[in-house]
Amino acid sequence: MAAAAAWLMVTVLLGGAGVLWWLLSFVMDGSGRKRLPLPPGPRPLPIVGNMHLVGPLPHLDMLELSKRYGPLMHLQLGAIHTIVVSSPEMAEQFLKTHDANFANRINSEAFRQFSYNGKTFSFADSGPFWRETRRLCFTHLFSQQRIAAFRPVRREELDLVVRSIEEAAEARSAVNLSTALGTLTANMGSRIILGKKFQGEGKEVAEFWKNTRELLTLLGTFNLNDYIPLLRPFDIQGIRKRVKAVHKIFDEFMDRMIDEHLDKKNDHHQEDEKDFIDIMIGLMHSNELVDGHPVDRTIVKAIALDMLEVFMDTLRTPVEWAFSELLRNPRVMKKVQEELKAVVGLHRQVEESDIPKLEYLTLCVKESLRLHPQLAFVIHRGKDECEVGGYRIPENSTVMINIWKIGRDPTVWPNADEYLPERFIDNGVDTRGNDFRFLSFGSGRRICIGMNLAMVMVPLVLGQLAHGFDWELTGGVKPTELDMNVAFGLTMPRAVELVAVPTKRLHPTPTPTA
Numbered sequence: 391m392a393a394a395a396a397w398l399m400v401t402v403l404l405g406g407a408g409v410l411w412w413l414l415s416f417v418m419d420g421s422g423r424k425r426l427p428l429p430p431g432p433r434p435l436p437i438v439g440n441m442h443l444v445g446p447l448p449h450l451d452m453l454e455l456s457k458r459y460g461p462l463m464h465l466q467l468g469a470i471h472t473i474v475v476s477s478p479e480m481a482e483q484f485l486k487t488h489d490a491n492f493a494n495r496i497n498s499e500a501f502r503q504f505s506y507n508g509k510t511f512s513f514a515d516s517g518p519f520w521r522e523t524r525r526l527c528f529t530h531l532f533s534q535q536r537i538a539a540f541r542p543v544r545r546e547e548l549d550l551v552v553r554s555i556e557e558a559a560e561a562r563s564a565v566n567l568s569t570a571l572g573t574l575t576a577n578m579g580s581r582i583i584l585g586k587k588f589q590g591e592g593k594e595v596a597e598f599w600k601n602t603r604e605l606l607t608l609l610g611t612f613n614l615n616d617y618i619p620l621l622r623p624f625d626i627q628g629i630r631k632r633v634k635a636v637h638k639i640f641d642e643f644m645d646r647m648i649d650e651h652l653d654k655k656n657d658h659h660q661e662d663e664k665d666f667i668d669i670m671i672g673l674m675h676s677n678e679l680v681d682g683h684p685v686d687r688t689i690v691k692a693i694a695l696d697m698l699e700v701f702m703d704t705l706r707t708p709v710e711w712a713f714s715e716l717l718r719n720p721r722v723m724k725k726v727q728e729e730l731k732a733v734v735g736l737h738r739q740v741e742e743s744d745i746p747k748l749e750y751l752t753l754c755v756k757e758s759l760r761l762h763p764q765l766a767f768v769i770h771r772g773k774d775e776c777e778v779g780g781y782r783i784p785e786n787s788t789v790m791i792n793i794w795k796i797g798r799d800p801t802v803w804p805n806a807d808e809y810l811p812e813r814f815i816d817n818g819v820d821t822r823g824n825d826f827r828f829l830s831f832g833s834g835r836r837i838c839i840g841m842n843l844a845m846v847m848v849p850l851v852l853g854q855l856a857h858g859f860d861w862e863l864t865g866g867v868k869p870t871e872l873d874m875n876v877a878f879g880l881t882m883p884r885a886v887e888l889v890a891v892p893t894k895r896l897h898p899t900p901t902p903t904a
């Protein structure tokens with residue numbers, strides 16, 4: 391009896407100590423100091439936390455919430471601590487001061503499926519695999535030397551688009567610029583990555599683009615399974631099923647492409663003529679290791695598919711937005727055309743070598759990227775708990791930097807909603823990740839790897855469209871009435887396709903005299 395009473399007492403004491411320890415863990419950290427508070431944020435509901443506050447356009451919801459809770463806000467999204475950052479000062483904390491701790495990617499079901507479980511660097515956590523595959527892609531795709539080597543491909547594809555617009559101009563018919571730009575970037579991307587164009591008069595491109603949009607929408611959708619562990623066995627939004635279906639299409643496509651390359655008998659290309667899959671297959675057959683593992687077929691598929699997808703979307707969308715801004719702002723269009731006339735003249739197309747001299751055109755691209763970043767959020771995941779601005783950022787937190795909001799903040803950018811390229815003249819804003827007011831390419835170790843290519847391609851295509859033609863919107867729509875709504879996904883393209891009627895501007899090339 392006495393023994394039973396003693397056991398009971400020990401149990402009660404241990405239980406009480408456990409409860410006390412659990413309660414203390416909310417106010418003390420591991421070393422016995424008082425725990426810092428979480429950043430301010432709305433009170434969470436049981437299980438869902440604050441998920442009910444985030445709708446299909448999260449950048450707008452987060453903008454409204456940050457007006458109330460400030461530039462460093464905590465949201466409890468299901469089981470995930472989410473830190474929303476909406477000022478340049480706070481962005482610097484995560485992308486510079488604590489960059490090493492916040493350089494991981496989020497761990498979402500859709501990301502895992504698309505990336506063959508993190509086998510491509512864009513979706514991998516920071517670490518040796520990410521570093522080595524990123525270096526590999528930089529060397530073979532994005533170095534100045536490789537960018538220069540692909541110049542003829544870019545020129546040929548751009549000339550084809552210009553020719554088709556000239557035909558439309560002669561027939562006085564409208565051009566669907568969204569489709570034209572989609573075909574251009576798809577053909578350039580597929581020639582560089584796959585060594586050949588999509589087939590079937592644009593049908594294969596249209597199909598690939600449709601699947602790409604589906605994928606990017608799914609990658610950008612809040613999937614309850616990622617936030618509420620209890621729901622993981624189910625797929626109540628049907629996202630898992632849709633991601634698997636679209637990924638299967640891409641996976642089979644990449645298998646076909648790799649088999650075609652392996653079947654090629656006379657593979658004696660010069661180094662400069664090799665496409666990206668040739669290079670990756672070369673690595674597969676060599677002893678090259680990434681993070682101690684041989685480059686296998688899954689890694690080749692994952693990286694090549696990832697690169698093809700970024701080509702498809704990351705060049706079309708910025709040109710579409712920048713050209714929309716020119717159409718909406720005739721004053722700016724006129725200045726761009728005057729500069730092109732002065733620098734290039736009216737007898738030839740724009741060349742890549744003209745870009746450094748086209749200063750106003752470059753300002754137009756920057757201003758468009760400020761208003762229309764490719765991604766609304768730069769999203770990283772933290773490793774360890776740390777302190778920012780006197781608040782506790784728990785380990786494994788998702789950090790969402792609202793670059794869309796920072797780009798439109800009137801306290802950072804006077805007349806923030808207006809398209810004023812002149813604002814970038816001598817304003818000292820660095821656009822390569824060193825200035826936290828302009829984060830369109832991100833910053834720190836995860837900064838966009840395609841930035842150099844984008845800053846050649848976007849001005850080149852934009853300049854060509856403005857130089858070669860005058861444009862009129864269809865259906866009597868006035869410039870100020872142009873629909874500028876956004877379709878949300880992982881990236882933010884126009885919701886409505888851009889259509890306009892061209893008139894030729896250039897004079898025929900004068901025949902050289904004997």
Ligand code: HEM
Binds near residue numbers: 524833840841
């Ligand atoms: C104007 C066009 C572009 C914009 C605005 C843009 C923007 C961005 C942004 C904001 C990030 C995220 C940075 C981060 O997470 O911290 C990113 C990453 C990335 N971008 Fe771009 N990008 C553009 C063009 C391109 C192009 C043309 C390519 C390649 C063809 C590309 C490939 C990538 C890759 C692979 C990453 C992931 C890097 C990593 O995780 O280490 N981007 N880009």
